[in-house]
Amino acid sequence: MYQVLARKWRPANFDELVGQKHVSRTLTNAIESKRLAHAYVFAGLRGTGKTSVARILAKCLNCETGPTASPCNKCDACTEIAASRAMDVMEIDAASRTKVEQTRELLELVSYAPVRDRYKILIIDEAHMLSKQSFNALLKTLEEPPPNVIFVLATTELGKLLPTILSRCQVFEFRRIGTRDMVEHLRRVCDAEKIEISDSGLERIARAGEGSVRDSLSILERVLAFCGQQVADDDLLQLLGGVRAEVLVQWLKGLAARDAGAMLQVLDELIDEGHDLLPFWNELIACTRDLLLMRAVPRGEKLLSRSPEEAAALQSATEKLGVEDLTRTFQILADLEFGLRSSSQPRFLFETALIRLASLGTVKPIEDVLQSLTGATPPSRPAMSAAPTPRPRRAPASGASRPVQKKNLAATGSPVAGLIEAVRDAKPMIGAILEQAQDILLDGQALVIAFEKENELVADRLRTPETVELLRRTAEKIMGGPVNIRIESSNGVKTAAKEPQPAESTRLDTPHGARSGPNELLEQARNEPGVKKLLREFGAQVVDIRPLELNAPEPATDVEDPL
Ligand SMILES: [Zn+2]
Incomplete structure (x- = not known):
């Protein structure tokens, strides 16, 4: 039976x-x-x-x-x-x-x-x-x-x-059965039933079975009824409505070249061959997802349900596309699903989506943009900056028992940023409070953390013995010498910080600098070539101008715009 x-x-x-x-x-x-x-x-x-x-x-x-x-x-x-x-x-x-x-x-x-x-x-x-x-x-x-x-x-x-x-x-x-487990199972079944079928054929069946053993086996059964004991890849594709890897590669090349004609031609040929749009859409979105995984995750190909050869072919067709491009492609394809399922003219929607995909410019990775910007501006930091300097991830290494040298502190970059970063790594809440400080400066051996009067309650949260101890230890590591912590919340410090620095104290850097400068200064900043490029590239605005104390502003040379 x-x-x-x-x-x-x-x-x-x-x-x-x-x-x-x-x-x-x-x-x-x-x-x-x-x-x-x-x-x-x-x-x-x-x-x-x-x-x-x-x-x-x-x-x-x-x-x-x-x-x-x-x-x-x-x-x-x-x-x-x-x-x-x-x-x-x-x-x-x-x-x-x-x-x-x-x-x-x-x-x-x-x-x-x-x-x-x-x-x-x-x-x-x-x-x-x-x-x-x-x-x-x-x-x-x-x-x-x-x-x-x-x-x-x-x-x-x-x-x-x-x-x-x-x-x-x-x-x-x-749990849903993973494709690899499913393929292994299907292979056992096929071997025992003396069915000849390729690995990629089994993968295709496993994918169509969507993690259900019963569904995968019934698909295999349908395939056997159609093909007999020897299953050819092309027969399988025809039966499952799948698309040959070459067709996918051809489509991806069109995508990478932003060639609407090429993508539309692939679609047209598939429709001529009697393919349905939805399975093709499924292939495209699955393949975009796979490419994204390969780009975004090291050894991401292990997460794929494709043979290594197929994955390599897809990848080489889309070398030009970055994670951002693929993400946008995925989004446009995902938006298409509802229309494909419900519209009376799914083909038109598909074609429009392909044209949209072709009209996307290739997104330049932000590193490249930054590179081209820094390549155009002088190596020293411009006098005015439109964007805050990124904080170093780690606090600078401590110099054994170097005495505190007032003058050099500001020159080491941004010790305060390092301090906040190190504190935040240890205690995120305390780090967040430090960021609200109006000023952090060194007065002799005392590290003064000043808050505005209305932030008194916030300042109080730093005054617990263990927090003061944490701040002291972290500051000493960064300054390389003994440091006392002083937490202030008064109007006095507020004004002191805005007036010329007293000889005793060395201004380090402030998380919140002066909110606005004179109008001429703003104008000057906006006209600075490096800043100009940033404003244009990112649609940015100059919101804050901070004087650099040690680096005298260097006149920036205007270099040919590389973009
Ligand atoms: Zn028994």
Whole structure:
């Protein structure tokens, strides 16, 4: 008698289960240590093994050689469970038995002792379909479970089970089967069934099965009905509506060259060959996602469901495109889905999207833009800056026991930025408070952290002994000598900071500098060539001007715009 593949290859024990190692391991341990729950919830996509595991569990518990994690699959209990005719293992589909009377009947049935085997096991498939009354009846039973009864609730929609039910069950979430696991499984099946098929063919089937073993096997079955035992790649593509890798490469080349004509031609040819638009769209978006992964993640090709050769071909067709380009491509394609599914003219939408893709300029990575900007401006920092200098990630290394040298502090770059950064690494909240300081300056050996009067409460948060200690230690590391911490919050410091610096104190750098300069200074800044380029390139605005104390402003030379 012919058996469909999905049934024939249903796993008979935990070893044969595809994926779901977390489930089989936990259940094996529970069986071996005799610590079983009264009720289990198996949740997950269809075809991920929920009912199979429920049956394996039933065999484990009722096998004549058991309870055991590896049932014999030969005894009466095992064979009857496999054939769904065991007296003590009841399997019901909640979708077809939603009436509360039926549930009550069933629950009464399970309350009797097992007929022959050790346990009575009730497997409720699609458990979320039970009516509210049925749930309540079930809940009552779960509150005082009869001895030797095990419930297994299988569901594709965990969210629809009542929390009161869930709290009385051990919940397992069944995961989508990864493409690699699926391909391995399909390969085992094909070898045993003497089916000849390429690896890329199996990958295609696995992708179409979307993580469901049952779906993947039924697709394989359809393929066999069409092709016989020898499956040619082209036949498979035709059957699954897939697109040959060469066609994808051709399309990607058009994308990389921003050539609308080339992309439209690929689309036109596919339609001529009788392809549907949606599978092609699927291929494009999957392939854009794969390219993004390869660009963004080191060794990202391991996450792909493509053969290395195919991945390399796709990648070399799109060398010119960066992560930003691919992200925008992905977005435009993703926006297309709804239209493709619902519009009466999906082809027009597809074509318009391709033209949009062609009209996108290639996005230049920001590093390149910055490079070209710095290449055009003199190496020394311009006198005025439109954007704040990026903070160094780490505090500068400490110089052994160098005494504090007032004059050199400002020259070491931005010790305050280093201080804030180091503090933020240790205590993010404290770092955030430091950033609100109006001024941070060195007065002799004292590091003065000044807040505006209205920030008194914020300043107080720095005054705890351990915070002061943290600040002191961090500051000493950066300054390379003993430092006292002084936290001030008064109007006095506010004015002092704006007036010419007293000889005693060395102004380091302020997180919040003067908010506005004289208008002429602003104008001068806007006309500075380097700043001009930044303003144009980023659509930026000059918001803040800070005088550099040590580096005298160098006249900037205007260099030919490289962009
Ligand atoms: Zn057995």
